[in-house]
């Protein structure tokens with residue numbers, strides 16, 4: 001059912017480091033043609049740290065863990081490539097559809113393939129005005145029942161960050177800041193909210209993963225929240241101003257459901273002269289590098 005590439009399968013079987021990468025950020029989170037270059041660059045970053053990249057997507061109804069260059073190209077350039085959260089996977093499989101996988105679908109497929117470490121930009125979460133829309137990303141519920149370590153720059157700042165942190169607490173998902181006691185704010189190094197735990201190096205993250213397994217209990221994820229370096233963050237004043245506009249535009253245009261997140265991210269890119277894109281990429285690069293180091297520490301453990 002799940003097609004695992006030879007390289008990924010062999011690395012998993014041999015206990016060598018592997019890092020799962022999501023594809024929604026490529027297909028729907030980044031502008032073309034930059035998105036393809038980024039997809040290739042992220043795989044290279046994983047390799048440079050001595051780990052094997054496993055980008056995940058569904059092509060013609062087949063879930064793939066580990067894509068070759070042609071397949072990565074399809075995800076980045078094909079028109080009509082869908083956005084698939086985990087609930088969409090059986091529908092895509094049965095109808096032969098192609099789609100990029102969100103954090104929830106990627107985490108599910110990675111775990112099925114035996115890949116324990118996953119890097120992304122920012123998680124989905126609870127949207128602002130949740131009381132009216134009930135819009136909470138499926139990422140949260142899936143991470144509450146999937147044993148995977150997700151390295152991210154927090155949750156997207158377009159969200160209600162404190163509500164998302166609260167939901168993660170309620171759902172029993174472990175959260176730690178990497179080298180910081182502050183929860184990162186995706187484009188910003190600091191969301192303005194604290195985290196209860198701070199981890200200092202990849203070996204310590206691997207210790208937590210071992211402890212998760214040793215303790216048993218619900219198979220929840222570990223979120224390693226890794227801030228974008230302050231020098232590379234988006235100017236916080238610009239961020240606040242443009243985000244306000246973006247949320248208003250989203251409302252005015254009646255955007256709902258799966259389209260909300262790509263709409264807001266795109267609005268920010270266009271109204272910050274690409275500065276939000278650079279901050280987003282800086283965050284993702286840092287997360288991918290750290291994930292590869294955690295995967296290496298986990299492989300040694």
Ligand code: PSU
Nearest residue numbers: 024025029102103121122124137258261
């Ligand atoms: N982080 C990014 N860019 C993205 C996303 C995350 O830097 O495009 C994607 C992820 O795939 C995440 C999804 O799972 O947005 C959440 O979408 P929604 O809010 O519709 O659940």
Ligand code: MN
Nearest residue numbers: 135136137257
């Ligand atoms: Mn949503």
